[in-house]
Amino acid sequence: MQLKLHDVSKSYYKAVGVSKINLMIEEGKLYLFLGENGSGKSTTIKLISKVIFPNQQNGSILNEFKKIIYLPDKRNYPKLIKTSLFLKYFLGKDYVKEKVIDTMKRYHLSDKPIGALSKGMVQKLGIIQCILSNGDLYIFDEPTDGLDTISIQIFKQDLQNLLEHRKTIIISTHSKGIFKEITSKIYHFKEGRCNEKK
Numbered sequence: 001m002q003l004k005l006h007d008v009s010k011s012y013y014k015a016v017g018v019s020k021i022n023l024m025i026e027e028g029k030l031y032l033f034l035g036e037n038g039s040g041k042s043t044t045i046k047l048i049s050k051v052i053f054p055n056q057q058n059g060s061i062l063n064e065f066k067k068i069i070y071l072p073d074k075r076n077y078p079k080l081i082k083t084s085l086f087l088k089y090f091l092g093k094d095y096v097k098e099k100v101i102d103t104m105k106r107y108h109l110s111d112k113p114i115g116a117l118s119k120g121m122v123q124k125l126g127i128i129q130c131i132l133s134n135g136d137l138y139i140f141d142e143p144t145d146g147l148d149t150i151s152i153q154i155f156k157q158d159l160q161n162l163l164e165h166r167k168t169i170i171i172s173t174h175s176k177g178i179f180k181e182i183t184s185k186i187y188h189f190k191e192g193r194c195n196e197k198k
Contacts (some may be wrong), residue, residue, distance in 0.1 A: 001027045001066075001136060001168070003048065007059035010043055010052065017043035019192045020059065025137070025170065030163060030182050033172040034197065035189030041172040042073065044194070045139055048170070065168065069135035071126050073142040073172075079115025083125055086114060087132070094134050103128050106154055120146040131158045138162060141172045152178060 003025035010017040018040040186197040
């Protein structure tokens with residue numbers, strides 16, 4: 001399986017989101033989308049996830065990944081439901097009670113109403129709901145925002161486990177240092193354009 005963007009552009013009225021993006025994503029590897037806010041990372045992720053679509057007559061997207069698991073940087077959760085119950089309903093057929101309990105313990109995620117959680121705990125909830133879902137391509141937009149050092153290490157272990165099972169991962173971030181040792185390729189974004197970073 002692979003994902004290929006060729007000369008893809010997206011504009012919002014007069015503002016350019018991305019301009020003639022070219023990149024290749026292959027199965028079983030981890031890719032970093034590196035760049036500052038507004039550089040085009042999130043727009044590219046939304047194009048890949050079909051949250052938005054390219055401007056007409058602008059390039060092409062070939063996507064052979066059947067199921068995409070996407071964790072956006074901003075999310076709205078129901079505030080009154082407890083974390084364990086939320087995961088049960090969200091995961092659906094992927095729900096395995098023992099796995100959920102074990103993963104919540106590893107991340108030290110409290111079983112509280114989501115509205116009572118801190119920013120870091122909400123981030124952990126988002127990560128858990130993704131890594132316990134059975135997908136082909138996993139996309140994380142700024143996943144370490146609000147995480148403590150221990151949770152980041154646990155998250156990296158889970159990413160490594162996904163890679164060992166031939167899953168494909170895209171991570172959008174400001175810093176490559178955290179994931180350097182498990183990264184296959186870095187795409188650097190700046191002002192709506194993208195280049196492979198050596």
